[in-house]
Amino acid sequence: MTWLADTAFEESERFVGRTSELQQFQAWLHDSRPLTQLWDVHGIAGMGKSTLLWQWMANARRQQVPSVWMDGRSCPKQPVQFLDHLFDITENVLPISPRKKNSWPERFLWVIDNFDDLESLEAWLREDLIARLPEQGGLLVFASRRGLSAHWHVHPIWASRLRKLPLKPWTLYEARTYFHRLGLKMTEELQQVLRPLHGHPLSMAVAGEYFTRRGTVMNKRDYSFLETITAELLREVTDSQLHPFLDILTVLPSANQDMITAIAEPLAISTQQYRDLSRLSFVRLVPSGLALHDVVRSQLLASMQEHHPMTLKQLRLKALDYLGTLYRQSQSGSEKNHLGYLLLEITAQSLPISSPYANIAAIDEIVRENQLKEGDLECLHTMIEHWGRQSLDMPSLAVAHAFLDDIARNIDDGIRIFRAPSGEPVAFFASLPLYQKTVDLIERYVPGSVARYFPHDTEFPRDRDQVDTFFGVLVGVKPDDPRYHPHDLLGILIRDGLSHLGRGLRGVIGVSEPNFKELLELLGFMAHPIDAEQGIYAFTLDMRQRDFLLWVGSIVQALNRPAIRMQYPVDENLLRRVLKALHDPGAFKKTAIADILGCQPEEARYILQSLLTKAPVPPLTENEQNLLRLTFVERIGNADSIALALHLSRPTYYRMLKQSLVNLCTVLQSGDFLSATLE
Secondary structure (H helix, E strand, C coil), X not given: CCCHHHHHHXXXXXXXXXXHHHHHHHHHHXXXXXXXXXXXXXXXXXXXXXXXXXXHHHHHHHCCCCEEEEEHHHCCCCHHHHHHHHHHHCCCCCCCCCCCCCCCCCCEEEEEECHHHHHHHHHHHXXXXXXXXXXXXXXXXXXXCCCCCHHHHCCXXXXXXXXXXXXCCCCHHHHHHHHHHHCCCCCHHHHHHHHHHCCCHHHHHHHHHHHHHHCXXXXXXXXXXXXXHHHHHHHHCCCHHHHHHHHHHHHCCCECHHHHHHHHCCCCCCHHHXXXXXXXXXXXXXXXXXXECHHHHHHHHHHHHHHCHHHHHHHHHHHHHHHHHHHHHCCCHHHHHHXXXXXXXXXXXXXXXXXXXXXXXXXXXXXXXXXXXXXXXXXXXXXXXXXXXXXXXXXXXXXXXXXXXXXXXXXXXXXEEEECCCCCEEEEEEEEECCHHHHHHXXXXXXXXXXXXXXXXXXXXXXXXXXXXXXXXXXXXXXXXCCCCHHHHHHHHHHHHHHHHCCCCEEEEEECCHHHHHHHHHCCCEEXXXXXXXXXXXXXXXXXXXCHHHHHHHHHHXXXXXCCCCCCCCCHHHHHHHHHCCCCHHHHHHCCHHHHHCCCHHXXXXXXXXXXXXXXXXXXXXXXXXXXXXXXHCCCCCHHHHHHHCCCCHHHHHHHHHHHHHHHHHHHHHCCHHHHCCC
16 A cells, blocks of 8 residues: 555655756765765755655665654653654664564655754764664765754764755756646746746746746736745744844845844844844855845845835834945945945845846846956856947957957956856856056057047046046956846946946946947936947046935935925926926936936936936826927927927917926825836
8 A cells, every 4th residue: 555645755746956956866876885874954944855855765766765754843842752763763764673573775855844843852863873874875964944053963973974965955957847747838028027026936836837827927116926935934933023124134135143133223133132033044144244144145035125115214224324334434445346346236125116127136146356366267258259349349250359368467356247146157247447548458459449438538547546447448258157047147247347446446348239228327427429320328427526426316316205295395497497407417416306306317317318208207198298398309399399399379379388398296206207217
């Protein structure tokens, strides 16, 4: 008879991935004289630990290898009772009980799932097992969220017999295979939904079941199916007092004890609570403090956005305020870079904007550095092969490759490299500090380009230590990376570059992609044409005379102000002057509309142009918008010409013009334009 419990260990047709782990198990099965050893399988909740153990059990049973399965959650927690339980379940399988006089089999498998629940027995088991197990033939597999303690790794017996097996998320190929087996095609729409799940197997499985039942992929913002997963991830947080501090780690990419205390005020995190946080399986120790696993952080962020949006908003504002204070106080360039990067991530996550080109709010575990390692350059050349037109428009791909080699040889820190946690390069950005040496280098490969990209600069510093301008010349991302989508990698590159410019520098980059142009305009870049026919423009962000924190703050404040009528004192007479000056930057600046709206003049011009060219914001109607556009943007002629084009009499035109200005004033006064212009 086949018992119901035994069916858990049958191989599942939906099992995907874990190729390396399965191969290691097969190698153990075919080893003629295997030493008794211990495998430490670990990963956060939902990473597929139990599923992998079931596969191993199925393989072992198929080979008639004696196997024992134990679940730490149901085991007694006292040594004597634990042994009694162990003797009972191994009665007919292994001679582990002293009452049994049978010989040990040539090989056997003993699995303990949820080993975390046996923490009180861990030290005792470490020593007791030595006297009970044979020197050869045994494979012990302990699966837990956090992994075995360091005591196992330095133990005189276990250290040489221990193998760590941390489980990683699914690759894109594995996810595609899984959904194919469910009958779901991996469309771009489905990938958009799954991207924030970062390959987390349980999340993928729940999403697959959800979409299979519904028969359709929902909007990418619909993450209601994640609620059960979030609850499972938080099951190990037994102290409810830790939840406010987890919220802070959800908002911040990383935080130390002082930072958590400052943002949690009036709460304070004790040293013991900080230790308890660090012991959670989904919390990592990083140089800057503690950080949530990116899978968990994505899901908790989605949950907060759905159920506690005001708490999320308040935490973000407190975090920005605190990080801004640290930024002001910092005297270290590298620390300012790091703080600027954090500020930009939090800011980007609060914006009601989703650029088709790059996700500047991407959550990441990317390592950013300027040092190339052996083998990196070959990866970067591959990225160039798959990239389109470069920032510095190259005459050929061969020139781009040669230029990259020259930068790597001769320009210190000229290449910023972005690595996955494994150390593998996934993106790069070559940004040259502009001084005489680099100007000569650029001209050698693309003659005449410096004058085109910097038409108002007649000379450049002779020494590097006088540099205040950086020119982004080459960029690339790893194509079809299983974990990082180009959309996210480009967002991380942009965020990193902006945090660098925040130290009072000017940055210039060449752009031809329309969505990228729109994103840079929103971020305050100014453009001038390089090759108008091909749509190539140089975009400049000049932070030399601009305060980085005020720039970040202007974005946040604008998007977090309540929409209250008359918040912005714009009247009809001022609006007429502003609209008449739209085509004259000097005259536009003198109107002071930018100061009233709390932004830079170029940003104010973009807001007004958007209000006249994008979908109208009530109470402004489409007809009124068209009238204002013909009058002030396209300027097709005098009042008679415009009235004729609109099939209106001259008096009707003037009457409609006045009403149009009144309604546009209302939009500006209310603040409703803020989110509308950024959609």
